Amino acid sequence: MRTPRIEVDLGKILYNTRQVVQQLKPYGIGVTAVTKAVCGHPDIARAMLDGGAVGLADARIENLERLKHAGISCPLTLIRTPMPSEVSRVIQACDTSYNTELDTIYLLAQSARQAGRVHDIVLMVEMGDLREGIMPGDLQQIVREVMTISGVQLKGIAANFACLNATGPDAAAMAMFSELARHMGQDLAQNRGRNSSGTSKDVAGIFPEIVSGGNSTSLPGFVSFPCEAAQIQPEAVNDLRLGEAILLGVQPLTGAAIKGLFTDAFTLVAEIIEHKVKPIIWTGPVMPRITAQDRPDNGVIPGAGQRRQSILALGYQDTDIRGLTLPSGNRLVGATSDHLVMESDSKTLVVGAEIPLRPNYSALMRAMAAGQIHKVTKNRKPDVAKFHYS
Numbered sequence: 001m002r003t004p005r006i007e008v009d010l011g012k013i014l015y016n017t018r019q020v021v022q023q024l025k026p027y028g029i030g031v032t033a034v035t036k037a038v039c040g041h042p043d044i045a046r047a048m049l050d051g052g053a054v055g056l057a058d059a060r061i062e063n064l065e066r067l068k069h070a071g072i073s074c075p076l077t078l079i080r081t082p083m084p085s086e087v088s089r090v091i092q093a094c095d096t097s098y099n100t101e102l103d104t105i106y107l108l109a110q111s112a113r114q115a116g117r118v119h120d121i122v123l124m125v126e127m128g129d130l131r132e133g134i135m136p137g138d139l140q141q142i143v144r145e146v147m148t149i150s151g152v153q154l155k156g157i158a159a160n161f162a163c164l165n166a167t168g169p170d171a172a173a174m175a176m177f178s179e180l181a182r183h184m185g186q187d188l189a190q191n192r193g194r195n196s197s198g199t200s201k202d203v204a205g206i207f208p209e210i211v212s213g214g215n216s217t218s219l220p221g222f223v224s225f226p227c228e229a230a231q232i233q234p235e236a237v238n239d240l241r242l243g244e245a246i247l248l249g250v251q252p253l254t255g256a257a258i259k260g261l262f263t264d265a266f267t268l269v270a271e272i273i274e275h276k277v278k279p280i281i282w283t284g285p286v287m288p289r290i291t292a293q294d295r296p297d298n299g300v301i302p303g304a305g306q307r308r309q310s311i312l313a314l315g316y317q318d319t320d321i322r323g324l325t326l327p328s329g330n331r332l333v334g335a336t337s338d339h340l341v342m343e344s345d346s347k348t349l350v351v352g353a354e355i356p357l358r359p360n361y362s363a364l365m366r367a368m369a370a371g372q373i374h375k376v377t378k379n380r381k382p383d384v385a386k387f388h389y390s
């Protein structure tokens with residue numbers, strides 16, 4: 001097999017999706033799976049759908065187009081406010097987009113009318129992360145205006161947490177978000193002259209069809225995985241947008257593993273191109289002489305001031321090197337655009353050996369986007385009954 005490559009265990013992704021879907025079901029919350037960290041890879045997206053995700057979302061239109069062209073027919077949502085220059089592609093590729101700018105909504109509406117379509121709008125509201133979002137005080141006016149624009153249909157409201165700032169969702173924020181959702185729902189109902197815009201959620205009050213309560217950082221607040229108590233009443237929320245929790249099985253804020261989920265669905269495999277004992281500090285043109293028997297492969301322990309080091313054919317051009325976990329017994333020395341230098345305790349490493357590396361979110365995202373890293377999927381039809389984790 002070619003290296004470098006990223007190996008993707010589709011069965012583990014399916015399993016993780018199924019676990020969170022089942023945990024959220026009792027609360028009336030569906031899962032929209034977010035594919036941006038895997039660049040809209042169709043096989044991975046299908047595993048998420050097989051696991052019970054009700055739709056797919058991505059921040060980039062190219063990734064949504066990739067899903068659509070692969071024949072995936074579930075609802076597709078653009079979760080980044082569209083660029084004005086891409087509105088016609090948005091209309092073609094997806095059913096719904098998240099929006100924070102009225103001017104862009106007008107452009108979407110115009111493009112939708114030209115295409116003979118109606119495009120669905122979800123308004124993202126600012127809840128403290130201070131990245132994208134309509135300020136809560138401006139929401140009602142925008143809601144009322146969007147309802148008058150033909151070519152678009154206001155479908156719901158969304159909140160986002162802990163992307164730019166490490167502000168996780170708390171009970172107060174969720175209560176405020178629920179209130180905003182309730183107000184939007186009432187406006188929508190009045191606008192339609194009937195009682196409900198069709199939420200399936202059995203709660204008091206009128207809510208929009210989509211009330212999306214955040215990303216993976218919202219998950220621990222809603223569900224009680226074995227070790228964690230649910231802290232936040234979901235109230236109006238009927239959707240979460242989950243990427244990292246499903247793909248990597250961790251909580252984004254802390255990096256802690258979520259009990260019951262696989263954290264090893266992705267393995268980045270790189271190849272050793274050099275393996276030598278070298279001085280830790282370069283002291284000038286006179287190098288310590290290393291004889292044939294002293295070669296690391298022969299089991300010699302490096303002397304004082306030396307280390308056994310391997311170069312992997314992988315660098316910053318491929319991934320976020322700092323986001324990789326090396327196999328135990330290996331330590332990162334440093335990296336450049338095309339070389340990763342690691343110090344190894346092992347005496348058995350040789351040139352040509354493959355080294356498995358575990359990527360975090362940032363490393364995964366960049367590896368999936370890197371053209372020279374091969375993407376290899378496996379375990380397409382897993383026997384889920386046989387899954388177990390420790």
Ligand SMILES: *Cc1c(COP(=O)(O)O)cnc(C)c1O
Binds near residue numbers: 034036214242244245
């Ligand atoms: C990336 C993103 C998500 C998914 O985030 P995860 O932490 O991977 O679950 C959800 N919503 C928005 C708006 C995003 O940009």
